[in-house]
Amino acid sequence: MAFDKASHEKRRDELEGKIAAIRDKSGPLRAKRDKHVQAARAREDELNAEIAKAEKGLADLENERAFLSRALGAKTV
Amino acid sequence: MPTSALTKFHPFLEAAFEKKHNLGADTLMVWLSNTAPAQANAVLTDITQVSYTNMSSRAVTITSSSQTTGTYSLVLADLTLTMSGGASPTFRYLGVYNDTATNDDLVGGYLDYGAGGVTLADGESLVIDFNATGLFTAV
Numbered sequence: 348m349a350f351d352k353a354s355h356e357k358r359r360d361e362l363e364g365k366i367a368a369i370r371d372k373s374g375p376l377r378a379k380r381d382k383h384v385q386a387a388r389a390r391e392d393e394l395n396a397e398i399a400k401a402e403k404g405l406a407d408l409e410n411e412r413a414f415l416s417r418a419l420g421a422k423t424v
Numbered sequence: 425m426p427t428s429a430l431t432k433f434h435p436f437l438e439a440a441f442e443k444k445h446n447l448g449a450d451t452l453m454v455w456l457s458n459t460a461p462a463q464a465n466a467v468l469t470d471i472t473q474v475s476y477t478n479m480s481s482r483a484v485t486i487t488s489s490s491q492t493t494g495t496y497s498l499v500l501a502d503l504t505l506t507m508s509g510g511a512s513p514t515f516r517y518l519g520v521y522n523d524t525a526t527n528d529d530l531v532g533g534y535l536d537y538g539a540g541g542v543t544l545a546d547g548e549s550l551v552i553d554f555n556a557t558g559l560f561t562a563v
Binding site for chain 1: 426427428446448449485486487501502503504506518535537542544548549550551552553
């Protein structure tokens with residue numbers, strides 16, 4: 348490749364064409380993927396909210412059980 | 425009481441940033457092993473686990489998954505493992521994995537009980553006293 352402005356511009360235009368061709372192919376695939384992921388995440392968020400509601404207070408119960416287990420001589424790490 | 429610093433699993437942060445984990449909501453479980461893990465371990469099948477027969481649930485409860493001024497921390501409730509109906513095998517190493525992740529990816533790192541490990545008799549308990557400031561932090 349020659350190191351002059353015209354050559355650089357020509358190569359830059361070639362690269363822009365190649366890049367655009369790849370993005371033209373991958374763009375619809377990305378859109379399809381994103382739609383799928385967003386729908387799945389929306390459902391995941393709903394289920395996570397239900398789980399959080401069902402497990403409200405669980406961490407406190409676990410910590411209290413551990414506290415009593417330690418008092419009763421449990422091994423610890 | 426043996427205490428242990430967390431030895432980091434190197435692939436963990438990449439897994440976290442490439443959405444294998446939602447540590448605020450996924451199902452986390454404890455694994456136990458009597459074979460030293462490698463820091464290159466990434467998923468549960470990389471770990472040589474002991475048998476969990478007669479052991480209570482290894483499900484871990486997430487206390488919080490949050491950041492403060494840019495520092496993230498995962499805080500877990502202390503977990504009590506109790507044997508009922510038989511003794512445990514000897515184990516020395518323990519850690520957490522993500523049971524929701526497709527490949528049961530390992531979380532954070534592992535703890536070392538120390539030389540000789542630990543065996544729990546029937547009816548005996550082990551409290552895993554997770555660090556109150558977080559199993560790990562990420563800046």
